[in-house]
């Protein structure tokens with residue numbers, strides 16, 4: 772981990788903020804980390820990952836891309852912080868909170884009754900035959916199911932099981948409606964259901980259990 776603090780939006784990692792269990796209790800939700808163009812940077816990376824999925828470079832082009840990527844990786848090496856202070860995952864103004872490991876989604880409505888989001892699986896999320904990889908569908912359900920649980924309890928929960936039923940093919944590059952809601956809440960157990968629709972067509976549905984973490988639980 773390297774430290775830099777050249778800009779007001781650089782928040783360096785420190786050792787004095789204790790790790791309190793699996794998720795940090797004082798997880799900050801911010802819109803300024805990473806600067807005003809962080810979202811654009813994430814978009815470029817997403818677009819690059821999608822192209823890599825389909826690109827068949829000549830050996831010469833592969834050489835060039837490797838060189839360019841080395842330079843880019845070296846740039847990012849100068850500004851790495853820990854997972855609690857990276858903008859990725861806390862920028863609620865950006866799709867998927869700026870978290871590149873999630874398919875991009877926008878929360879249209881969210882509260883104790885559930886979450887209503889629009890998700891788009893992109894070229895990067897290709898499984899085969901032009902449609903989304905089932906694992907990426909599960910990732911979207913995990914995050915937005917976890918969000919429904921978090922918004923119900925006011926604290927972060929962890930996935931105990933996640934069952935996804937794939938009912939029909941999930942298209943790429945199409946805005947889809949993903950809904951999650953707490954079907955039953957029993958002590959620390961939150962039984963979360965969800966659906967993913969392409970228009971009227973059901974692509975997949977979710978049956979899951981999230982467990983509310985105890986204070987300090989790793």
Ligand SMILES: CCCCCCCC/C=C\CCCCCCCC(=O)SCCNC(=O)CCNC(=O)[C@H](O)C(C)(C)COP(=O)(O)OP(=O)(O)OC[C@H]1O[C@@H](n2cnc3c(N)ncnc32)[C@H](O)[C@@H]1OP(=O)(O)O
Pocket residue numbers: 796798913914915916917918921922925926927928929930931932958959960980982985988
């Ligand atoms: C502060 C701000 C708040 C607002 C924020 C709003 C914005 C929020 C935004 C964004 C949210 C982001 C959301 C992200 C979501 C992602 C979540 C993940 O992907 S998590 C990673 C994958 N999951 C794991 O790695 C788990 C590994 N497993 C464990 O850690 C444990 O097994 C755990 C925590 C799940 C349970 O362990 P135990 O020791 O705490 O609890 P025990 O006693 O075992 O279970 C409690 C009850 O649940 C049942 N249970 C547990 N696992 C079960 C299972 N698999 N099937 C059925 N029942 C199970 C047990 O039988 C027990 O039930 P009985 O109380 O006795 O009735």
